[in-house]
Amino acid sequence: MRRLALLIAALAFAPAVSAAGDAAKGEQLHRSCLQCHGTGVYVAPKRKLTSLAGLRKATERWADYYNPKFTQDEIADLVAYLNRDFYKFP
Amino acid sequence: MRAAALALSLACASAVAQDADRGRLLYETQCGSCHYERVHQRPRERAKVKSLDQLRDEVYLRAGQTGRPFTREDLSDLVAYLDRSYYGFAVRPQGGHELIYGAELMTSQEREQYRRELSAAGAGGEAKVRAQHRQRMRARAKQRGVQLEDPAGTVRR
Numbered sequence: 001m002r003r004l005a006l007l008i009a010a011l012a013f014a015p016a017v018s019a020a021g022d023a024a025k026g027e028q029l030h031r032s033c034l035q036c037h038g039t040g041v042y043v044a045p046k047r048k049l050t051s052l053a054g055l056r057k058a059t060e061r062w063a064d065y066y067n068p069k070f071t072q073d074e075i076a077d078l079v080a081y082l083n084r085d086f087y088k089f090p
Numbered sequence: 091m092r093a094a095a096l097a098l099s100l101a102c103a104s105a106v107a108q109d110a111d112r113g114r115l116l117y118e119t120q121c122g123s124c125h126y127e128r129v130h131q132r133p134r135e136r137a138k139v140k141s142l143d144q145l146r147d148e149v150y151l152r153a154g155q156t157g158r159p160f161t162r163e164d165l166s167d168l169v170a171y172l173d174r175s176y177y178g179f180a181v182r183p184q185g186g187h188e189l190i191y192g193a194e195l196m197t198s199q200e201r202e203q204y205r206r207e208l209s210a211a212g213a214g215g216e217a218k219v220r221a222q223h224r225q226r227m228r229a230r231a232k233q234r235g236v237q238l239e240d241p242a243g244t245v246r247r
Contacts, residue, residue, distance in 0.1 A: 032189070035242065036189060036242035064193075064198060065189055065190055066190060066193075067187070067188050068186075070187060
């Protein structure tokens, strides 16, 4: 019982990144990225990302390069957009 | 001078709109005979130019005063160069998030510090904070033997 309560608590406070983002919002947010590059970088033959986890990590790294920083929710939205339209990782 | 400008115009005619590097070349060859570049470094409260539209107007006006032919593309490149280097009106993109110049060369703490400096400087002082920051990052890039892409300030790969 106690274990179940812990599990429920853990789920309730899981970070936002585990929630599925909103790709439509992500597309809007992504306009900030288009200042510097097009979407070609996402589909380049020599691209380095090979998994959804990798994509999330890379997005988080870039999110901290901005002012203001992208929030966890916004990162989830960006990842959802990038994965839906470009990376298509399962 | 005119021939140089023309050659430059022709050579770059197919370039995309708003090429700040090309604007820089034009600026350095066409603008320096009347004023030093430091006219763009006035503190913002004393600056005559307070918006991208005003910057555009001013560039068009001054270009006319030279009596030399500038194409529309020349003028928009000049505006892009000046905005990138000094004014920073266009750096806040539509998405509302601005890429920090040289962010990859900074620690997470330094970026946080820079965000605080920008917000403390307010609208009046932001340009100065940005300009100083860009200078610091360019020096740091040189020290580390990397090159920064302008205007974004990402590391060239």
